[in-house]
Amino acid sequence: MEMVLRQFDYWATTYRRTWRGSVVSTFVMPLFYLLGMGVGLGAFVDDQSRSELPDGVTYLEFIGPGLLATMVMMTAMFESTYPVYGNIKWTKVYEAMLATPLTVVHVLNGHLLYVAFRTASMSAVFVVVLAGFGIVDSVAGGIGALLAAILIGMAHATPVFAYSARLKSDSGFAPLFRLGLLPMFLFSGAFFPIQSLPDAIEWLAYLMPVWHGVELCRNLILGTGDWGADIGHVGYLVTWIVIGWGLARWSFGNRLAEGA
């Protein structure tokens, strides 16, 4: 861990230089979504189909935690694409780090920790905003959702790290965003219960880590659901993190040890 923390100054310096640029996408954009969809669309949806939503919640209550989970997914994935690829191919930041006592695993974990920080800081703001709308059931639930958000972030960051470190050209990101991120965003269960989808897509949604993240955040923030289901969701996210980390470690090792 000491070796990972040796990178703290680097990431802190980078963050100081770049955080302004990310304020809109990570803090303001979620707020727009909440206002537009939760409040605006919510007024319309609640009139029509209040009884359709599980646990009789309002649309704002339904979509708020879902937005948290999907925004974390998006931030984590973006932070794991160009920044990783760029550090290998363009700026050679990793190569410079690896000429020091740091190893591939230290470098990988250092960058992942930075992504975890980015998702956590964004989630903290988001949870506070949700509390402002009065939909956070308890402080413990809010903190739980924050921890869940970090799991969601890592479950998406680790496999995308592995993917980005294998790419020979950045054109590989277009299919990831269009065929990976976009359907995961839409069919995450954040905007409507996935039971409304055709069976095949519904089952696909169950396989996606983001659906488990959405459900987990919703249960924790609204104080609904049961512990058994939550533990299942956490277990599923952790499984993705473990496998994703293994792949990222392998992919980083292959790419960086030979300095492609």
Added chain:
Amino acid sequence: MSDSDTEPTATADEPEFDGPMIVAKGLRKRYGTLEAVCGIDVTVERGEAFGFLGPNGAGKSSTMRMVAAVSPVSAGELRILGMDPATHGPQIRARLGVCPQLDTLDMEISVRENLTVYGRYFGLSRAECASRADELLDFVQLTEKASGTVEALSGGMKRRLSIARSLINSPDVLLLDEPTTGLDPQARHLVWERLFRLKQRGVTLVLTTHYMDEAEQLCDRLVVMDKGLIVAEGSPTDLIQAHSTREVTELRMGVGEHDEVATQVKDLADRVEVLPDRVLLYTDDGERASVAVHERGLRPASVLVRRSTLEDVFLRLTGRTLVD
């Protein structure tokens, strides 16, 4: 940089290693089916300036990456500071300075931050990083640029910053992969002068280059590599003695006359080489050869008598065919 930083001093918890800094025996590097380094033996002593010369693709950079303990050895034996890179990579890298062929500076942070952040990777305290950064910026004459961005630096300044960064941990061995490629003459001379000062302070320098003047300026000893093998080894003067003559007489004749002239002057030199634009006479007395050429009634458009250089050795050993 203070003297105590660069003097090789032994500390209690880390007994000073007094064998050769780098020992390679039968060292090989394979990438799939391609063998870039095909079994080389190299020993670099403490305080020495050692050069790897060779055309592109000779295996210099592959060798350097193995020595830098970042690229695994495919076969053979390699010891750096007495340690095996396969098992002691981090310990070795802690005592090396690496100045890569392409700058790996961080464009998004300031010139000074490039040094302070890097020092932290070696476990130095923030205070140490700060004071060393200032000393090193002074050493490479970039103090005025300290708070500016790296992007605003010229190529030569970036190279000097790379060298400063590679010195942040006060390394025992400094590895430089083509330290002056792409720099203008003024910038090259400034880099050479700084490297020479480091050498005087006892830092072991290992560099790759395909500039012969660079090798002659900096290296005590060097190896010439070609196609993954060492084809010659020695000091610059040894190599010139062994593989070339003391002087070279260059004759420029009319177009198409070169081959004929070459046969006429064959006996005047140890070796005659015909190039598209010149005939080269390798001889120990270039002036005498020049006089003899005129005595035979030949009237070259121009005659140049010069000392033999490493370049002659290099081209003799690795050929004149263009390597991409």
